[in-house]
Amino acid sequence: MLRVAVVRFPGSNCDWDAYHAVERAGAEARFVWHRDTDLQQADVVILPGGFSYGDYLRSGAIARFSPVMQSVQHHAAAGGAVLGVCNGFQILCEAHLLPGALVRNDRLTFVSRPVWTRVERVDTFCTSAYSRGAEVRLPVAHGDGCYVADPDTLRLLEAEGRVVLRYIRGENPNGSVADIAGVSNAAGTVVGFMPHPERAVDPATGSEAGAGFFRSIAAWLPGGAARSTT
Amino acid sequence: MTYRIHIRVVPRDGLLDPQGQAVEHALGALGFTGAGSVRVGRAIELALDAPNAGAAEASARKMCEQLLANPVTEDFTLTVEG
Helix, strand or coil: CCEEEEEECCCECCHHHHHHHHHHCCCEEEEEECCCCCCCCCCEEEECCECHHHHCCCCCCCHHHCHHHHHHHHHHHCCCEEEEECHHHHHHHHCCCCCCEEECCCCCCCEEEEEEEEECCCCCCCCCCCCCCCEEEEEEEECCCEEECCHHHHHHHHHCCCEEEEECCCCCCCCCHHHEEEEECCCCCEEEECCCHHHCCEHHHCECCCHHHHHHHHCECCCCCECCCC | CEEEEEEEEEECCCCCCHHHHHHHHHHHHCCCCCCCCCCCCEEEEEEEECCCHHHHHHHHHHHHHHHHCCCCCEEEEEEEEC
16 A cells, blocks of 8 residues: 655644545555654655744745655655645745745735645646646645746746646735746656645545545555556 | 854845835835835844854855755845954
C-alpha cells in the first residue's frame, strides 16, 4: 500500500485533515514530527497547512530549517513525491523546492471560503485523477497566499506547463499573478498549492471535490505513471 | 569585538505592497498630504561577534541572503555599528 508521511510542525493545523484524506482514499498515512529525520519509507510526503512557527519572519521561513526538511530535500532530490498545501506550499517555496514566493493577500484580509479552480497539470502524483481543465471548487484559508515570481520564472512555468492549479477568472482570492493557485517542479514530483483539498473529501463537511487529489496519490506508482484509478 | 548590526528589509520595488498602500491611504486620511510611495518592511537588529567590521558585514549579508530576507520579494540594506 502506498505510504504517505504527513509532517507536523509546531503550528500545523491541517495535519489530521490530511491524514484522514489519505486514509479515506485508501493509502496509509503516518505522522512525522518536524524534529524527526526518518520519513518512514514514505512514497509521498505531505506538508500540511497551518501556521508553522507562528508565521514568524515570513510564512514558512522558519519551518524550512526544521530537521525533517533535510530529509524532505533528500526525498525530493531522489525523485520522491512532495505535496505542500497552503503553509506547506509556503514552506516549499522558502526551501527553494518550488520557485516564487507567497506574500500578503492583495486586499490584506485573511480569506476563508470556497473558490473555483481549474486543474491544469494532470501528469503529477496528486492530480492524475482529474482530467485536464477540470473545474474544482476548493476551500482556501490564508492571509499570505499571493503568489509572485519574477517574469523569467513565470514564463518558464507557463512554457513548461507547471501551473498545476489556477483560480478561475474572477475567483482569484489574493491577487496571485496570472491567477496561479499552485505550481510544480519540472518533473511534477514536487507540487504546492494554496487551496485545501483535504477539507473537501467527506460529505460530512459538505464537499468531496478535493478527494481526487488523494485518490491520485493512493493510485500513484512511485517511479512510474499513475495507475488507472477506479 | 561585538558589532551591532542594523538590518532593513523592504518589499522589492515594483512588487505590490498592500500594507504600504493601506498606510499611505491612512496618512492621507489624517491630512498628511504629499506622502507617497510608502513601503512597509521590517527592521532587525542583532549583536554579532566578529574579528573586524568587514567580517561582521560579510556574515550579516549571508544571514540576510539565507534567512532574514526573501530574495524573491524583498531587498535589504545593512549597517554595521562598531
